[in-house]
Amino acid sequence: MKLITGMTLLTATLLSGCNASCTAGLCDKQLNNQPALTAQSKAEVRGLVQHFPLDSREPSQFPAYVALLKQQAREQGFSETTLDRAFADIHFIPRVIKADRNQPEKKLPWMIT
Numbered sequence: 001m002k003l004i005t006g007m008t009l010l011t012a013t014l015l016s017g018c019n020a021s022c023t024a025g026l027c028d029k030q031l032n033n034q035p036a037l038t039a040q041s042k043a044e045v046r047g048l049v050q051h052f053p054l055d056s057r058e059p060s061q062f063p064a065y066v067a068l069l070k071q072q073a074r075e076q077g078f079s080e081t082t083l084d085r086a087f088a089d090i091h092f093i094p095r096v097i098k099a100d101r102n103q104p105e106k107k108l109p110w111m112i113t
Contacts, residue, residue: 044072062092 051068070083078086 059092059094066090 048065048068051065066087070087073083073086074080
């Protein structure tokens with residue numbers, strides 16, 4: 001259950017990414033300010049942003065987003081059994097996206113372009 005919850009949170013977090021008003025340049029700056037992210041992680045996030053632009057995310061895109069995450073997990077060596085268990089109860093939750101976009105840190109003046 002913890003793995004499913006963690007994957008749900010990870011997926012929701014990645015899906016929400018920067019807030020809807022975030023530009024690609026600002027997101028790049030934010031990623032570069034995160035020392036915990038490796039170059040590979042940054043590239044993966046940028047790849048997801050290219051496939052699913054931050055300002056045009058729709059619930060209809062979510063299945064393709066999940067498929068892309070599964071593909072990346074397979075490439076990193078996760079088994080089909082693990083993926084099936086992790087993604088068994090993954091679904092788009094609009095209130096999570098709305099809540100994420102209303103986080104105070106996404107409304108600070110330094111984030112405005």
